[in-house]
Amino acid sequence: MDIEQFTSKAPGKILRIPRDERSGNEYAFIPDPLPPSWIFSDRLWPLLVDAKQQLGILEGIGRTLPNPGILLRPLEDREAIKSSRLEGTYVTEKEFLLFELEPLESKSEADPLNRQREVFNYRKAILQGTNSTLPISLRLLREFHETLLRGVQSEDRSPGNFRNVQVAIGSSHRFVPPPPEKLAECLDSFEKYIHAEKRFDPLIECFLVHYQFETIHPFKDGNGRVGRLLLAIMLKEFCGLSKPWLYLSEFFESNREDYVQNLFRVSSQAAWDGWIEFCLLGVVQQAKDTIRRCERLQKIQKIFLEKVADSGGSIRLNSILERIFHSPFVRIADLPEKLGVTYPTAKSDVERLVEAGVLQELEGVFPKTYYAPEIYNVAYEAME
Numbered sequence: 001m002d003i004e005q006f007t008s009k010a011p012g013k014i015l016r017i018p019r020d021e022r023s024g025n026e027y028a029f030i031p032d033p034l035p036p037s038w039i040f041s042d043r044l045w046p047l048l049v050d051a052k053q054q055l056g057i058l059e060g061i062g063r064t065l066p067n068p069g070i071l072l073r074p075l076e077d078r079e080a081i082k083s084s085r086l087e088g089t090y091v092t093e094k095e096f097l098l099f100e101l102e103p104l105e106s107k108s109e110a111d112p113l114n115r116q117r118e119v120f121n122y123r124k125a126i127l128q129g130t131n132s133t134l135p136i137s138l139r140l141l142r143e144f145h146e147t148l149l150r151g152v153q154s155e156d157r158s159p160g161n162f163r164n165v166q167v168a169i170g171s172s173h174r175f176v177p178p179p180p181e182k183l184a185e186c187l188d189s190f191e192k193y194i195h196a197e198k199r200f201d202p203l204i205e206c207f208l209v210h211y212q213f214e215t216i217h218p219f220k221d222g223n224g225r226v227g228r229l230l231l232a233i234m235l236k237e238f239c240g241l242s243k244p245w246l247y248l249s250e251f252f253e254s255n256r257e258d259y260v261q262n263l264f265r266v267s268s269q270a271a272w273d274g275w276i277e278f279c280l281l282g283v284v285q286q287a288k289d290t291i292r293r294c295e296r297l298q299k300i301q302k303i304f305l306e307k308v309a310d311s312g313g314s315i316r317l318n319s320i321l322e323r324i325f326h327s328p329f330v331r332i333a334d335l336p337e338k339l340g341v342t343y344p345t346a347k348s349d350v351e352r353l354v355e356a357g358v359l360q361e362l363e364g365v366f367p368k369t370y371y372a373p374e375i376y377n378v379a380y381e382a383m384e
Contacts, residue, residue: 001168001176003027009270011036012215017166017179025168028176029267031215033189034208035199038272044280051203051280054287055239055246061294062245070301071294073326074379075247080122083228083249084115086256091119093380097329098365109153121148122225129233130244136233138191144226145219162187163220175264177217186216202238206231207279211266228252245290251282289383296378301325304372307356316341316349321358328375330359333367 003014012031019026062068081096091099099116100123106114125147134140146160158164162183169175178186190212198205210231217223228249236244252259255278262278265271301321308317316339323338324330335346350370353359359370 001025001027001029001173006268007270010268011270012267015179015182017176020166020168020173025166025173025176028166028179028182029215030178030182030186031212031267033186034193034212036208036270036272038270040200040204040276041273044273044277047277047280047284048201048203051283051287052201054284054291055203055241058245058287058291059241061291062241062243065294065298067322067325068243070297070325071245071290072243074293075245075290076123076126078380079126079228079232079247079249080119082247082253083225084119084122086228086249086253086259087222087224089115089118091115093376096120097327097371097376097380098369100327101329101331101334101369105151106153111153114153118148118152121150121152122229125225125229126232126244129229130236136194136230136237138187141218141226141230144229145222148222148225157221158219162218165220167217167220169217170260175267177215183216183218187218190216202240203235203280203283204276206234206238207276209234210279211263211275214263215267246283246287248279248282248286250289251286255282292383293378297325297375300374300378304356304358307358308353311352311356314349316345317352320349320353324359324372324375328372328379329362329369330371331367331369 006014006029010029012029015028015030017026017028062071065071077093077096077100081091081093084091095112095116096119099113099120103117103120104113106112106117108114125144128147129140129144132140132143134143142160142162149157149159164180166179167177169177190209193212194209200208210227213227213230214223219226228247232244232247235241235246258278262271262275266275304321305318308321311317319339320330320335330350332343332347332350335341335349336343339346339349341349350359354361354370359372362369362371
């Protein structure tokens with residue numbers, strides 16, 4: 001870590017640590033406890049107002065949805081995929097949706113299923129955070145971490161435990177977080193701040209806490225994913241949302257270098273304005289993106305219901321239709337148990353949805369799998 005990049009304004013202190021012979025590191029950064037000695041800039045007010053307005057619109061749309069899963073499920077899936085990509089775990093949307101139909105255990109770290117399991121675990125952790133009765137706390141973060149790494153084949157990452165070794169961030173070890181003997185002190189202050197009376201707008205507080213978590217880097221591995229998951233839960237809790245409608249990993253992944261640079265500039269120069277501006281821009285962009293997707297999905301739902309009605313309709317067809325808005329992939333083999341029907345009946349129902357223009361067969365996949373391309377494109381592909 002090049003300590004020459006850290007100015008006198010840095011919100012923390014540089015600590016000399018035992019030299020790492022492999023990297024040459026002999027310094028670590030220990031962040032000051034929150035809140036920072038920073039005044040919210042007047043120039044950021046219009047952006048904050050816009051971000052809160054978009055968040056309010058998104059909350060309003062979400063509350064009026066008769067079935068929130070039409071929006072939440074693809075949001076959770078894309079968050080899991082994008083957040084994992086930031087850590088170098090690449091899984092396509094198609095791979096992930098197929099894995100969700102039949103989650104299998106991987107046999108080795110090189111097994112493609114291992115990557116899919118990591119992303120699948122992230123989505124499980126999202127649901128865990130959404131449904132947990134625990135307050136935001138160190139205990140909850142450890143539970144997130146354990147869920148993320150459960151069943152993943154890798155070298156020991158100590159799932160659910162804070163690290164007891166020194167780590168460094170970046171291939172060149174550009175940033176070195178606190179040494180393990182300083183973690184307890186840093187994390188104690190961190191947890192107390194989460195529950196303390198806040199100085200700033202709740203939206204701003206989310207980004208201050210996210211920075212602090214990533215800078216402390218309390219786990220041996222998985223810090224980025226736990227930190228972004230924490231951010232999503234904070235956005236819901238701090239901002240009074242009924243559901244976690246907003247996720248920012250897609251924005252962070254699309255602007256990866258800016259994300260990393262802005263975090264580092266806070267540590268090295270106390271560049272809070274740049275970090276907060278970046279995050280508020282992300283809120284505006286992702287909220288608008290989610291609003292557009294939701295509006296399009298609602299239109300598709302109305303069209304599909306009309307198509308099913310025109311084909312003669314049935315309670316079973318409507319049930320399948322509801323399922324594909326949660327996940328646009330469906331296998332005939334899974335339907336008999338879920339719908340309480342025979343295989344021939346399930347096959348007939350799917351064929352009717354194909355004839356109605358709702359489903360298409362997914363080529364090259366066994367067992368035979370169908371998908372709703374219109375839903376898939378809106379829910380998972382990049383928006384124009």
